[in-house]
Amino acid sequence: MKKQPNVIVFGIDSLRRDYMSSYGYHRLTTPHMDKIASQGVLFENHFSPSIPTTPAYASMLTGMDCFGTDVVALRHQGGLGNHLKTLPEILAEHDYNTTCVGFSNNPSSRGFQKYLDYEAWQPDETGKCPKADNLNEVAIPELKRLNEADKPFFLFLRHMDPHSPYLPPKPFERIFYDGDEKDPANKSMESVYHFKPHADFFKSWIPEGVTDQRYVCAQYEGAIAYMDACIQNIFATVEELGIEEETLIVLTSDHGETLYEHECYFDHHGMYDNCLVVPLILKFPGELPEGKRITDTTVIQDVTPTILELLGIETDIAFNGQSIVRPLKGEKLASVSEFYITECTWMRKHGWRTSEWKLIQALEPDFHFKPEIELYNLVKDPEENHNVASQEPEVVNLLQQRMEDYIAKREAETGRINPMYTNIHYHGLKEGPLKSSQEAYDKLYLGSISNARKIQAK
Known part of the structure; x- marks a missing residue:
């Protein structure tokens, strides 16, 4: 009897789709994820309507909007309601092994059988934080362990590199910047340091004396490029294990990020589009076409019903989201015009x-x-x-x-x-x-x- 397909979801925190080269960014930030897009399906107009992290992942992993999840706040009080089933809970009922990396102690990640964590905040002795490499040290052995079992697996990876503090290691911290970040004539960071609610946070990770906001934005770009290179390690492991053909890859994000726009500096508050635009890329050899781009508007609660349809798993859950593989079968999506x-x-x-x-x-x-x-x-x-x-x-x-x-x-x-x-x-x-x-x-x-x-x- 053929084993059910595996699923690896890259839930990349704070990744704006417009900063990915596969989505048209003018710098080559994501060559390895771009290759996955060329081998699968890219959704050009994918949105996360309820920000930030907790409500966004609640919608992603339940297929429900914020009314369905009853979750809108980062600091959500209480767990997810018993009226909800999460994707790992559904898959466990279908004999999947499930592991979550980097997202324990949050109500939105309820239902995984195993939780693993890694350092994604504090800088090391170099003043940088190799977040994605830290994730790989935990995730790659777990991927190999899951593959050895006779059951299909669901591996959820929460990458944190594009989430502030932006701390990519060398050479990525200057891969897109060669200016003088401490030029005294540059005043662009003054308003950032004067924003009292967040000033101490910025000063705890932005090097002392930085005056150029472009340098900080380049750390975000560099963090994405560094993470992309590390994600290639995971793709290489999938290939080495010989499970490419039987593994659904999902690349997406919980929300975007504000850099120097709208005075909401280097964070993800403000409902401007830079916080609402997220990527969605699906690769599933033999099941999904290669190099397809879908222009229909899609939303984060579509992710769970889409994964379940691709796995051939039926439930009686009335999702708010919809399976968005219909256009690939010549069917029309329910329009999301507003x-x-x-x-x-x-x-x-x-x-x-x-x-x-x-x-x-x-x-x-x-x-x-x-x-x-x-x-x-x-x-x-x-x-x-x-x-x-x-x-x-x-x-x-x-x-x-x-x-x-x-x-x-x-x-x-x-x-x-x-x-x-x-x-x-x-x-x-x-x-x-x-x-x-x-x-x-x-x-x-x-x-x-x-x-x-x-x-x-x-």
């Missing part, structure tokens, strides 16, 4: 995105002193630099109505209040909604690398 977006990390906001417009509405004042309502024309202003809410009140009203109708519909379907309305302690301050931007600015504080890791661990 969707609800949420963020609950350092700011509590929600909104509505169409192919033309983006509405962002604050549920309480934010620490960037931004207006309560933002509206962007994504066709004329794809970088979302010009808030036209005051010039387009009819569009604001229309999108608000579309959003409110959707919220009412999903609340009725789930029998629960929108979690965006109930997560008033999302910031960990143990107090209710913040009353002013100044209060948010004064009270919300990230701190050092160690403190950032603790917040993630919670």
Whole structure:
């Protein structure tokens, strides 16, 4: 009897698809992942509607939107509801061995049989953190162990290289930069160091005296390139084990990243597209075509139903997401022309995105002193630099109505209040909604690398 296929999911934290060369980035950041894309299917318009990490992975690994998961906050209180089944739980029921690397102690990773961790935050004696190599030291022996069993396996790898702190080792820290990062005439980092809530975090990993924001952005690019080279080690192991033909490879991310845009420096808050755009690449020899690119809009909750269909596993779960391999069979996808977006990390906001417009509405004042309502024309202003809410009140009203109708519909379907309305302690301050931007600015504080890791661990 033929063994079921294996699955390896690369859940790459904070990876923007527009920084990957396979998605058109002008620097060759991801040659090894690009090769996988050339051997499989790349989804050009894949989005993560609910950021950051915890709600995004909850949607990815359950096939549900944020109403279905009831998870919107990074610091989610309690576990995943018993009404949910995660992908590892479903696969375990079908006799899979399941291992998760780098994502223990988070409610969204519930259900794996084995959890392994690696150092993905603290720099070594060189001042750098070889995150992906640390992952390989744990993951490659585990991959070989899983392969020796007579069962199929699901291996989930959470890479952290594009997540701040960006600490790629040599030569990747200067692979895309040869300027003077400490030029006293360059003032571009002054606003970063003056942003009190996160300044101490930045100073804990950005080398002292750096004045050029391009240098820090180049660390993000270099971290992606370094990780890509290390991921090739895993592809080589798959090839050496002779399991390429029977292994589904999924390359994706939980959310994007803000670099120097929108004053949300080197982090992933703000519902601008740089945080919502993520890659999705699938390779499954013999089952998926090679070099195919899909332009339909897809969302993160599509990942689990897609994996299950490719494995030939049927469930009675009514997913919010859909299997997105239909276009490869000549079938049409259910159109995703607009969707609800949420963020609950350092700011509590929600909104509505169409192919033309983006509405962002604050549920309480934010620490960037931004207006309560933002509206962007994504066709004329794809970088979302010009808030036209005051010039387009009819569009604001229309999108608000579309959003409110959707919220009412999903609340009725789930029998629960929108979690965006109930997560008033999302910031960990143990107090209710913040009353002013100044209060948010004064009270919300990230701190050092160690403190950032603790917040993630919670």
